[in-house]
Amino acid sequence: MVELAPPLSKSDAQRALVLADLLGVAELIAPGEVLPRDVEVLRRGLAALQKHEAEIDCHDGGAPFRFLLSQAALHPGHRTRFTGSPRLGERPHGPLLQALREALHCTIEQGPSFWPLTLTASPLALETQRFEVTGAESSQFASSLLLGAARVAHLSRKPCEVVVSGALTSAGYLELTEQWVARAGFPVTREGQRWSVEPAPRATPFPAIPGDWSSLTYLLLLAWKHAALVSRVQLQSGHPDERFAEHLSSVGLQMVPRGAGVFAVEGTPRGGLRVDAEQCPDAVPALVALACVLPERSTFSRIGILRHKESDRVEGVCDFARRSGAIAEVDGESLSITAPAVPVTQLEFDARDDHRLAMASAVLSSLTGATLSLRGAESVSKSFPQFWEQAAKVGLQVVKRP
Numbered sequence: 001m002v003e004l005a006p007p008l009s010k011s012d013a014q015r016a017l018v019l020a021d022l023l024g025v026a027e028l029i030a031p032g033e034v035l036p037r038d039v040e041v042l043r044r045g046l047a048a049l050q051k052h053e054a055e056i057d058c059h060d061g062g063a064p065f066r067f068l069l070s071q072a073a074l075h076p077g078h079r080t081r082f083t084g085s086p087r088l089g090e091r092p093h094g095p096l097l098q099a100l101r102e103a104l105h106c107t108i109e110q111g112p113s114f115w116p117l118t119l120t121a122s123p124l125a126l127e128t129q130r131f132e133v134t135g136a137e138s139s140q141f142a143s144s145l146l147l148g149a150a151r152v153a154h155l156s157r158k159p160c161e162v163v164v165s166g167a168l169t170s171a172g173y174l175e176l177t178e179q180w181v182a183r184a185g186f187p188v189t190r191e192g193q194r195w196s197v198e199p200a201p202r203a204t205p206f207p208a209i210p211g212d213w214s215s216l217t218y219l220l221l222l223a224w225k226h227a228a229l230v231s232r233v234q235l236q237s238g239h240p241d242e243r244f245a246e247h248l249s250s251v252g253l254q255m256v257p258r259g260a261g262v263f264a265v266e267g268t269p270r271g272g273l274r275v276d277a278e279q280c281p282d283a284v285p286a287l288v289a290l291a292c293v294l295p296e297r298s299t300f301s302r303i304g305i306l307r308h309k310e311s312d313r314v315e316g317v318c319d320f321a322r323r324s325g326a327i328a329e330v331d332g333e334s335l336s337i338t339a340p341a342v343p344v345t346q347l348e349f350d351a352r353d354d355h356r357l358a359m360a361s362a363v364l365s366s367l368t369g370a371t372l373s374l375r376g377a378e379s380v381s382k383s384f385p386q387f388w389e390q391a392a393k394v395g396l397q398v399v400k401r402p
Contacts, residue, residue, distance in 0.1 A: 089114030172240030351376030
């Protein structure tokens, strides 16, 4: 039987790499492991920060850029010049930049189109004991500062706290960061939206990085369609996109164990999905693809977070759903998807250089049997470099357009 495997978890790996760099843990990732581009960008960025004058190209990686910002600001006296894609420059970063200025007294200079952004760390950076930031636009701001607090606590041997004001978007990803800080040996306490990180009192075995639940969302749908297996699955991982399994179950599709970390997906779909997008935002494109073949209307609430990703994913998922013949309707912060009575046989789509839209449209073509002509297929390298090789195992083929 065909077996599909995801890459290392992009979200877990990025948090683990920052903490491993701080603690001097080497050989965290096995030689030969094919890494998502964002993970490689972060790894190279951390190495560059050892230089007094560093230059880092973040490409379109929101998490690498935001995580590296805090780490750069905590290398006293160092100067780091960041560049990135135009889309990355358009995404929200202001609250994090302001938080770093206020807490660390670093100097941040921006170019006329955001890039280049040059950060000069204060010689007194490690004297801070508190960060404060809003959580309304992205949980990555607080995650970046929580990883920064671990660096402060470790190097200053004093506790450091992070306070998040207002609403907290995608709280699951901040909880994942908290879990990784604790796994790395730092005592973490939380009261409401205030986190305190203590200096690590003991050495602790550094945990392994699991498979990527965000990538698994696509593979599990392909496994269901083609009676394949999916490996490298870790349950109770703490990753927000593990909620995908619950959404499968809600419409009659069950993950069935077939061995250690190996699952099949079985069942006949019924009903429609009810998804809170803020709880698992990166799983939404795959869930929209599934909604396009379900017997009843599906609804997605709190979709605003999707507008500030590598593309406007609300517009993107509506586009590929409509191109499949489905009805996609947006009403404020809600999206509804109704599957077509007769799916199209040919699907053309521009992924907008967005890895998740590329993979979701490919899965949709497989679920409906439509042939796919896709622009932006190469964008999958951001999170799942071997996606097309894995998809080919179940016969999924795509015409890749420049």
